[in-house]
Amino acid sequence: MAKIIGAILGFLVGGPLLALLGFVVGSFFDRGLGQAMRFNYGAERERIQGIFFDTVFRVMGHIAKADGRVCESEVAQAEAIIAQLGLSGARRQDAIAKFKQGSDSSFALEPQMSDFMGVAKAQPLLRQMLLEALLAMALADGDMADAERDIVTRVAGYLGVSGQEFQRLLDMMMAQRQFHGGSAGGQTSSASDLKKAYQALGVDESISDAELKRAYRKLMSQHHPDKLIAKGVPEDMMKLATEKAQEIQVAYDLIKKSRGT
Structure with a gap:
């Protein structure tokens, strides 16, 4: 189909020579489309x-x-x-x-x-x-x-x-572990808990509310099950991602509470 369309457009624009060129280009498109349609995602x-x-x-x-x-x-x-x-x-x-x-x-x-x-x-x-x-x-x-x-x-x-990014990820994960199970180490939140919450999100305590929200949304998007499965993460590994998202949520909620937002 693409080679026929290409030939027609080529003829209308520049006559027989461009019609031939359009036919050849269209042939390549048809071949690529056919391969894509046969590809088993x-x-x-x-x-x-x-x-x-x-x-x-x-x-x-x-x-x-x-x-x-x-x-x-x-x-x-x-x-x-x-x-x-x-x-x-x-x-x-x-x-x-x-x-x-x-x-x-x-x-x-x-x-x-x-x-x-x-x-x-x-x-x-x-x-x-x-x-x-x-x-x-x-x-x-x-x-x-x-x-x-x-x-x-x-x-x-x-x-x-x-090495720097690895250390940052390691620090974030160690901090996130403090919020496993939906708690921050006790009934009340200490200054240490709050510091860990910022580390869990990988942000500085001086970050603005808008920047904080963007960082939080990015982390939650990265751990969204549908996105991960689409990328090739096995479904039975989703529990790790779900627990990670819950830890991030608890840390974010603690920061929001401390900011009164």
Whole structure:
């Protein structure tokens, strides 16, 4: 259809020569449109979700092995995270298998990250969610050992995240943990709670109300389930994003209350 339209327009504008040129250009358009129509977006999204899932749990196993061996507490931590995500049946077994692969001495981080970047190079939100998921797992026991930090830092490097941005994200996530479960550490809000709330949103205390609202909306948009699923984050990883959004909401509400807005 496009080649016919191109030929007609070319003839009307410049006669037979431009008609031929319009036909050729239209042919290329038809070919591209046909390829696009044959492209299975559902299958591609499923492929991306599979690579995301594999990367999360393999690197998680690699982080657990960071100190040379996987101890019982780290296995329990992995099991707790799998339970937190609500994984069961074959999906749970798959997660455990990927974790074991990552904890094996033969596992190489670079090829795994290369596979991930093959689908996430042009997807900054997908890269951010991977790093957030790994940080959440590394911080699950309330602390992150130096060996664990080294691996997550390497992952950040593969993802194109600078050292400064990595530290900023880590500070934000550690602060956000203070608001897990909808609380700020007690019935009353202290100056320390308020400081953590600003850190959780990644903003300075001198920020204006309008800038604060923009920062909050950006964070909430980044953790919106529909957007994340569309980008290729597996649906069973949405619980992490939902909990993160709840922590951000609690921090924001605390700041608004302190400002009387």
